[in-house]
Structures are given as structure tokens and as C-alpha cells.
Amino acid sequence: EQLFYHKNKLYYYHQDFLKVHKNEIKEYDYIITTGFMFFDEGSAKPLCEFLSKASKYNVKVLLDTNLRIEQTNLDKTYLLEAIKYTNYLLVSVKDDLLPLTNIIDPVKAATSLVSDTRCVVAKDGINGSTIYTKDNVYHQDIFKVEVADSLGAGDAYNAGFLYGLTKGKDLKQANKIACLVAAINMTKPGARNCPNEKQLNELINRSNND
Numbered sequence: 001e002q003l004f005y006h007k008n009k010l011y012y013y014h015q016d017f018l019k020v021h022k023n024e025i026k027e028y029d030y031i032i033t034t035g036f037m038f039f040d041e042g043s044a045k046p047l048c049e050f051l052s053k054a055s056k057y058n059v060k061v062l063l064d065t066n067l068r069i070e071q072t073n074l075d076k077t078y079l080l081e082a083i084k085y086t087n088y089l090l091v092s093v094k095d096d097l098l099p100l101t102n103i104i105d106p107v108k109a110a111t112s113l114v115s116d117t118r119c120v121v122a123k124d125g126i127n128g129s130t131i132y133t134k135d136n137v138y139h140q141d142i143f144k145v146e147v148a149d150s151l152g153a154g155d156a157y158n159a160g161f162l163y164g165l166t167k168g169k170d171l172k173q174a175n176k177i178a179c180l181v182a183a184i185n186m187t188k189p190g191a192r193n194c195p196n197e198k199q200l201n202e203l204i205n206r207s208n209n210d
Contacts, residue, residue: 025050026057032162035065035079035096044078051085060165064090064158065100072099086118088165090158093124107132119171123157129179131171140175143183143207152191157182159194180207 031054038044051061063086065079076099083089091097091113093106103109110120110132119133131138160181164174180203185193195203 025054025059028054028059030060030062030162030166032062032064032158033082035063035067035082036071038076038079038082039071039074041078044082048078048081048085051082055085060087061085062088062090062158062162064154065092065096066154067092067096067099069095076100083113083118088121088161089113089118090121090123090161092154093122093127097122121161121175123154129157129175131175133171136171138172138175140172140179143180145183145187147186149189149191150186152193153182153186155191156185156194160200163197163200176207177204180204 031051033047033051037047054061063082091100091110093110097106097109098104101109101112103112106122106124110122110130113120114132114134116134119131122130122132124130126142128139128141130140157178160178161174163181164177169177177200181194181200184195184199184203185191187193
């Protein structure tokens, strides 16, 4: 599944959507995609072309590498090409950095993927999340909650991060919102327990006062 945020609406697309809307890319604000789409040439090639065109129109691209165990030794040509067009690269410190960079040290691995137009968002479980840019590092500790289920925490983080960006928040604030959404998502069983906008704003205000 792929997600489009356009004029305050979220859109999912499949292959047909990609073809139909190819000339409307410049109208999008953000595109978020996932790494496992880039290991099948049928989806990877057109998606890379799509992201390339999006980057020319300054559409912001978020890519969650989300590498599966069975993909770590596969050809990463299309994934690495997609990273070239990415503005926000979301990675798991535990699962993604070493297969992507062959660098053992996670900080060096993350910073090796940073460019003038791309930051790296390194999600590190109980250690929180760190965003690396060319000039700054923004770390956010986890919000301590009673965990019922960690399933979907990474996707919840991504949703919170994208929400922060679409609301004009800077990277530090977006990182905080993302960690907050991920924490709330883990307080109930299942993967879909994100707060609604009203609940989230109340939680943000409360956290700012702590």
C-alpha cells in the first residue's frame, strides 16, 4: 500500500493509480512509501520513475526501508535508487542500517545516508528515535507507557511523523509527535490504536507541560 497526502486528504494507490495520476504528481505535498516495494521489478521500476518525477517537482518523499529478513541479501539496486529521491529516510537501527550501508557503527551508518536534501530518521526501539541532518542531530526519548502490544509501533511512528510534517512542525517537534503516537499505539493490543487528532493534540499539550 502507498499513501498520498494531497490537499488535506490521504490517498492510497496501486499500480493503476500510479499510471492514471502520473501527470498530477506536482500537486502532491508528500509521498510515503516502503522499502519492500523495491524488490519486485514489476512495482520497483515504475515506482522509482514516479519518485524521480516527484523529486523534480519538489514533492517531499518519505521512505521507510522496512527491510524484511529475507530481503537483506537480495539485490538492493532499486531501493538504493529510491533513496536518491528521498527527503526523509526512515530506518530501523536494528534491522536496516547494517544491510544498507555495511557499516557496523549505527551513528556512522546513519550519517553516511544523510545528504543536503535528505535526513535520516533512525528508530531504535526503547532507545527512542534520532534524526540526523547535515547540520544537526535531534534525539527523542520514548514516552514511558504500559505496553500491551508493540505490533505496528513503527507504522504508528511514521504516521505521527508525517502528521507533524503536514502541520508545519520542525524535525524536533515531528520526532516528538511520532514517538508519542507510537507509544499510545502500544497501550492496546493490535496494530491500529493511533489517537485521533483531538486526542493527539491533548497529549501533545500535556507532554509540553510535563
